[in-house]
Amino acid sequence: MAITSANQLELLQTAEAVAREKNIEPGLVVEAMEESLARAAKSRYGAEMDIRVSIDRKTGRATFTRVRTVVAEDDYENYQSQFTLETAKDWIKDAKIGDTLVEEVPPVELGRIAAQSAKQVILQKVREAERDKQYEDFKDRAGTIINALVKREEYGNVIVDVGSGEAILRRNEKIGREAYRPNDRIRCYIKDVRREQRGPQIFLSRTAPEFMAELFKMEVPEIYEGIIEIKAVARDPGSRAKIAVISYDSSIDPVGACVGMRGSRVQAVVNELQGEKIDIIPWNEDMPTFLVNALQPAEVSKVVLDEEAGKIEVVVPEEQLSLAIGRRGQNVRLASQLTGLDIDILTEEEESKRRQAEFELRTKLFMDTLDLDEFFAQLLVSEGFTNLEEVAYVEAEELLVIEGVDESTAGELQARARDYLEAQSKKALDHARELGVEDSLVNFEGLTPQMVEALAEDGVKTLEDFATCADWELAGGWTVVDGQRHKDEGVLEKFEVSLEEAQNLVMTARVMLGWVDPADLVSDEDDTDMEEEAEA
Structure with missing residues (x-):
């Protein structure tokens, strides 16, 4: 039938009825009708024409128009929907590129095939509008609890009705061996809402920790009020x-x-x-x-x-x-x-045994390195000394508090400790040089010979190599995989280098090599200070 012969208000009435049924805006249905009528008109007038349809929102009158655009000579491809600038001046006095000429054309007769095609376009647009509305309704509800009605179960996953659509409670998001029958009512936590090609996907959970927190918020007014x-x-x-x-x-x-x-x-x-x-x-x-x-x-x-x-x-x-x-x-x-x-x-x-083992280990360390008898080595450990560096570089007064230690003995202890450490440093440095370490890394401030040796054994032999290291590669760290924390061993971790110290060393190396501008570091520090002050 022809559009002109139909009751023009019938289009608007149909649009309102569909909109009420699908709970979407009537304007979206009208736009779908306009697009479907435009497609039908193109099949009548020619697919190369730019035919547009406008339906008056008050009277329901459908207006069919043909639009032609003014384009440059080089872009001219379709005479049905385009004008060259020269031709356009016959129609538009002050024509310029980009202008459009709009002229009304007679409405078309909708045959059976055209009407069916128009119906499909409208249904498709209505479905898209439904999906968009469902996504808009639920995107801000993620993180809340919803009451749902069970519809069916598929391979252990429960499909539930959430009012304007469906949501899924996956098998691994159910508690224990929960089983549901159609029309059972359940409460779930909206874990995620995603916009996908087939429509919005709403994922529910009953195992999430947040589900319990939200349940307590519902049951305990003081939590809801923030007390x-x-x-x-x-x-x-x-x-x-x-x-x-x-x-x-x-x-x-x-x-x-x-x-x-x-x-x-x-x-x-x-x-x-x-x-x-x-x-x-x-x-x-x-x-x-x-x-x-x-x-x-x-x-x-x-x-x-x-x-x-x-x-x-x-x-x-x-x-x-x-x-x-x-x-x-x-x-x-x-x-x-x-x-x-x-x-x-x-x-x-177990703790007592471990402490005893540590005590014996440190005692043996002092006996072997400082040539002490067991009793004297145990005295050092009992006073809290854990390594040779503490003995070598501590203030002499701290050694004098040990029973039987005078100034002469304290001086001898520190001399032995320093001699041993220097010998170990020389040995480590010689080994590092044998491995091919360059002087740029040996002379880098902040690295001991033992650290340089450890780096060389790990393949870090130049200052450039060191500058490419990440802080966690040096100091070690933790990685979370599938909820489990795994230890990442650091090259310098045994020397008790912290992540912050490792980061400072690496950044210093990058500045020395000219990879980083020191001014940028100062700017970053200022930004951090400002953020901390704002938080305070």
Whole structure:
């Protein structure tokens, strides 16, 4: 039929009906109609013509127009939709490149094929508009909890209805062996929303730590209001979890508020998580104290923290070892996730044996290198001396406090230590030169002969080689792979070179070689200082 013979308002009524049904803007449906009518007109007038259709939003009248554009002589390709500048002046007095000539053409008759094609265009546009609206509706809801209705299960993945579309709860995001039937209602955490070719993909989770945090926010008004903050969550989904909380109001106990009257609040969360046991732990800025809390219900005797390595040693009584580790290592694993540290658990007996082994090792070091008897070497170790450098370069007064050591003995001890260190340095330097180390690296300030030897053995033999090193390659570091921390050994790690020291050495080498402008370093430091002041 012809557009002119139809009720013109019928187009607008149809657009509004479709928009209401699909919950999208009527204007999007009208635009789809305009595009479909334009395609039908092109099939009638010719595909090379630039035919456009405009539907009046008030009257519904469809206007068909032919558009031709003024182009340069070299760009002239299609006489149906283009004008050269010379020809255009016959139509437009002051024509210039880029101008368009718009003229109305008669509306077309929509045959069966054209009508079917127009319908397909409209449906496609409506589907795209639905997908865009669904993405816009959910992109800002990532990180929140949603109530969904189960539709079906596919290969262990649960497809749920979330109102304006579908979402997926993957098999590995379900708690334990959860099974759902169609029309079951479930609560899930919106983990991610992605715009993909086939439409927006909404990924849900019930195992994410954030799901538990959001559940507590729903059950505990003080968390929702910001009086209590959840600082960390660690979960073994369906089995056990630990959650660390802090109160910003001294009159409110964060643990008690989360537990609720007779455990009502925490029990509501436990029921939602299929009986998952939850330990609620008070947060503390002092990491060792926080760790002691995190390892509850086990009792801890002592904590030794190595902040640089991100590692912590915990000493517990023998009878508390199994409780601290937990079934299949669950308790210590959750405590490690909660604190972000690697945790080594030792019994008091194991720590005593290790300390004894260290004592014997240092005693033997002083006996062998300083030609001392066992008793005298043990005295040095007992006074806290751990290596030859401390003996060689410490103030003499610190040696004089040792029983039986006078000024003469102290001087002899330091002389022996320095002679041995110098001999070792010469030996290391000779070996490094045999390996081909250049003087530019040997004379670089900040590297000892032993460090130069270690670098040479690793293939770093010039200042240029050294300048290309990364700080973690020198000082060592940690890499997280699949949630597990792995140790990266550094070439200079055994010399106790920190990451910051390694970075300074490498940057100094780059400045000396002219690779980096010192002014840039000063600018970066100023920016860092300003950021720190702003944070303060």
